[in-house]
Amino acid sequence: MSVVLPPLPRLPTAVPRSGVSAEARQALRQLLGDVDRMLATAFRDGADASVLARRRGESVARIVAHVWTACLGDVTGAALFAVGGFGRGLLFPYSDVDLLALVQSPEPARLRALEQFFATLWDVGLKVGHAVRDPVQCRALAAQDASVFTSLLDARRLAGDAAFDAQLKTIVEDPALWPPQEYLAARLAERNARHARYDDTAYNLEPNLKDGPGGLRTLDSLRWMGQRLAHADDLADMVAEGLLDPAEQALLEQSEAVLRRYRYALHLEAGRPEERLLFDYQRALAARLGFEDEHAKNLGVEQFMQGYYRAASQVERLGMQVAERFEEMLEPPGEAVPVGRDFVRYGKRLAAVDPHLFMRRPAALVEIFIARMDQSGVAGFSADTMRRIHQATAAHGDALADDGEVLAAFLRLLRRGAPAVEALWRMNRHGLLAAILPAFGKVFGRMQYDLFHVYTVDEHTLRVLRNLARFADPAAQREFPLGCEIWAGLPVPEVLLLAGLFHDIAKGRGGDHSVLGEQDARVFCSRLGLPPGDVEQVAWLVRWHLLMSTTAQRQDITDPDVVHRFAQVVGNRERLGQLYLLTIADIIGTSPRLWNGWKDRLLADLYTSTRYALRSDVELPRDIGARVRECSEYALALLLDEGHAEADVVRVWADFPQLSFLRHRPEQIAWQTAAILRAHGALPLVAVHPLSVRGSTELFVYTPDRDGLFATVTAVLDRLRFSVMESRILSSPTGMALDTFLLLDADSQQPVSAARAEELQQRLQRALVQSAGVQPSKRGLSRHQKHFQMTPQISFHAAGDRTQLALVGTDRPGLLAAVAQVMLATGVRVHDARIATFGERVEDFFQLTDRHNAPLDAAQQDRLLHALLERIGPARD
Structure with a gap:
């Protein structure tokens, strides 16, 4: 929706070095309030959040420059720069106004004028974060701290001596300050530390729009790396440098628009600079942005949060891949080592020999992930290969789900057992898993509005698969001795992996997800070419994946009648073992806080008593x-x-x-x-x-x-x-x-x-x-x-x-x-x-x-x- 914004209000005339009178301060407060109310109304009417944030940045920049002139006049030897988001020209309703004052000689009179300047900004209603430095100090701090150096990349002069532009440019372009390898390492370390603060996932129940994984800071970081490492100032320049393709640029820009819209609405709803989508605001924000309940299992607030999760996960996925491309750009190419007939290895990167391979033979999309499994020390794919995987996945679209050779390759992957799980994670990151399994794409970013499910359905599903794979790890023997023993005896591990993939795949459709998921599993597994018995096994596990946990936690498992009824539904020991493994993986994958020694023993006791009941000579409860x-x-x-x-x-x-x-x-x-x-x-x-x-x-x-x-x-x-x-x-x-x-x-x-x-x-x-x-x-x-x-x-x-x-x-x-x-x-x-x-x-x-x-x-x-x-x-x- 296009919304025409009125022009910004005019400022009163500033008298150099006269300061700002009480009447003028009141006028500036009024002007700032008028601007904010005008922009809030425009947002409510459907205006684009990025446009509004830039308009607010323009109005605040004018006020700041006005106050600078009133307090310092047409000064030489001092200049004022906007940094941070303000430096990029963006200010959300309650964003901090980050400023850097560069002064050549900080004599007392000038320092007093600066103090008056900053105090006036606070007085007129701007939340200012500021630093006052001379160029030598600025360079020394930038050399010590990558975050200080990064802030200078976005610096934009608002007022003062133009000579400082060149001095700042000299600092930013100095090749001795944060050379590309060091800068990339610093940015990745900062990213990892930031993500660790937010549980290393974009799927928290109350995510941080700015600093969480996949948040707006991730997009800022991509731009900073582009500026420093490839002289690419924006996403379009990164496309020109081959670091992004146009489709990826469009996806990042769409996701950024969603995140900015949510952030703008969140600031207005909270009435303060809140960056977390707290439960306190989620329902109100969903209503503010027009989301409505479809039915009891697809609430408006769930649709609203799904919009966030999808945008954040897309940003996070592409952010990780672009970071890998920067690493590849800075690494000398290794010697080419053939990997089968279709792939070649360059150092830590895997690539396709034929650039048209994935378009010509779609099954190779899965095969390259299998090849990566078999190559120790491989860190990822080459930048060109990643791009071609995305392009081919998008070009083939839904046809991948019906391609017999693709499905045959997918089954070969699953038959690798536990090692296949990491490949499935990587396929999901590249968008390939949802293409092969369209029903999985429907739960991408799908959340449930409660405290029980702490991950989206797709994230939960992949965590369940990882939990299943742990049973194959000898290191898990102490924690899950029974689980490891059962896994070792599985005749066909792909059955359990498929059950894990499908157990929640029908969430949000309005019916019983276990019943609907059973139907989906039966259709896909038949197309996959599984034997009929294995198809039935996967379908049964999906249909009854909650049975063991509900029986153990809601019924008296010391009662033989309860155990007998449970055993009758399970039917045989093979199903019992698989259901036991899936139940544990599901509980831990729902929320780590749900698992404890009590539930461990409870499920083990039910497993043991049911296994006894399933003996051929025990058909009824004992006397x-x-x-x-x-x-x-x-x-x-x-x-x-x-x-x-x-x-x-x-x-x-x-x-x-x-x-x-x-x-x-x-x-x-x-x-x-x-x-x-x-x-x-x-x-x-x-x-x-x-x-x-x-x-x-x-x-x-x-x-x-x-x-x-x-x-x-x-x-x-x-x-x-x-x-x-x-x-x-x-x-x-x-x-x-x-x-x-x-x-x-x-x-x-x-x-x-x-x-x-x-x-x-x-x-x-x-x-x-x-x-x-x-x-x-x-x-x-x-x-x-x-x-x-x-x-x-x-x-x-x-x-x-x-x-x-x-x-x-x-x-x-x-x-x-x-x-x-x-x-x-x-x-x-x-x-x-x-x-x-x-x-x-x-x-x-x-x-x-x-x-x-x-x-x-x-x-x-x-x-x-x-x-x-x-x-x-x-x-x-």
Whole structure:
């Protein structure tokens, strides 16, 4: 949309060296405000952000020059330069105004005039960053610091002595200052350090538009390298120098336009120089820029963020490639070494022998990535070859997805197993993966607006593939012994890699992505030429890729019925192993914070018990009596080895409910029994095992049962910052509570130290002795949590002689303790709890009765429902 901008307001006449009066300052403030309001209106009406940023740069430059004249007059021996973005003529609504004053002889009078100048700029409303130097100092600093030298590349004189232009040019063009090799190394080091501050990815949930990977700073850096290394002042000059092709230039300019538009809108929305797309602004920005919800799985804010991710990833991809081209430009070409019939190696670069190879034979697009895998020490492709890969990929377009030879080469690549993953990453960086697999291109930059998925779908998918490849690495043996063992036995690793590629490929379409992804996988794998059995295996893994994690985290995997139902869906050991590997890779690839020792053991236990259930001679769950006997016999053997008398053990077990032996491991039964024996009847008994089952800390409470016990325990756990992973609330025939909690430290998500375990034991012991209940601590929501609140979904279901409550909602500090307090206040008893947290989302299940141990009737359920919604509903401001 073309928007006609009115001319900039006229400035008052400046009287040299008279300074700026209070009335004139007010007039300049008014003028600056008028300009900013005019530009904000133009942006709202659809004006181009780059045009507006340049218009603001022009207006501020005029004001700055006006104030310079008023404070210093037509001075010789001093000049004022714009640097940074201002030097390039761009100022976003709240950008800093970066200035460099060069002075030949900084005598006191001139320094006082400069102080007056800068103070006046601040007074009229400009946020100024400034430096005052003489040319000798300027050169010395530029020689020491590449960032200072770089700032001079954009320097633009606004006022003062024109003789300084030549002096500054002398510094910038001095070949002794930052020669090309050194300058390139410095710029790449700065890039790596900057990216490390932002988790080395353009896919953060709250990305930095300016300094993050793929941000506007990346484009600035390309221009700086072009200026210093190739005398190319802009992208068009870089095309002329062969560092970019016209299509790449167009892509960079389109991406830059998106980033500038988002940055302009962000400044206006925040009302300050904010560069991060914080959750605080994302929804408002999406609305401001015209994005609307398509359906529940394609929100306007998700489309808005996808625009950012696509632009940033394009900039980052091309930025990396252009940097490689600069490196190649500065390296002497190596001796040509043939690599097969189609490729040749020059030092660390691989190239095509025939410049028309990729157009003539598209399968070579995949084959060159296979060839790179086989060449140790290769850093990349030659600049010309990279360009030809891009040109051929664009020229062939959708035809690559239907080319039989291309698909055959792609299958050969996948059959390399784990090493193929890095090749897939590189193919994605060159845009080739999306061309061969168009459905993958649809999720390029696709995000989900929550705290659970911290990467876009395409980035997540590639990370899942890398996680799968780790199972082939001997170095991962200590961390994933079972996973490495399973991977080593895979007959066809390409099946698992394809499942990883397709497991989330249908996200954002509005339906069940597992079902839609299964359909996509079946079609592609058939076209790929996989045997029918392998096609079915890939499709099954995509369809059920969430089954193992949901079963482990939401159901009681110590219940043989649960394991049996899971085993029936899985069907055989080969699928079980592949599903186990895919589940781990998926969890870690969703967010590194989601993986911990607890989930490691939980999935390993489900794998082990399911593998046993899939034996040909085990078709049904074992008899309950047999399971109880097996557990008790093993636990008794452990206790006897510790020196306990069998008669004492039998006496304690006489008051253990049968469920203890069904729901706990023998090691837990033995530890709990030993704790009771050591207490010699002293109650309440609180025992803490720092490192118990599944890499968790175990808390065991043995005391006369009473209402409010669960609420007291969870309140203490909340105050001490423990996360409850699982709880077992059991009652003995004589009315004793045998409550077990499996815990992790809330901050580290790891088992706790012996000191922390002792603190928990002492604090809880004191709390249980007190008659008054313990209240949970009061902690507010984090800034992130405030943006992802949802009304809890609460449902009730009959569960034998109990009522099951399912709670799905937003996680928040003290949630479980608050739920326990509500249940206590409404006369509800908790008999079991299953806790699962997914990012900001919780899915908790409780087995409940009233105070007479009867299921909850409709009135009690309704009372509990309303009390929970009142207590744990979305927080009010």
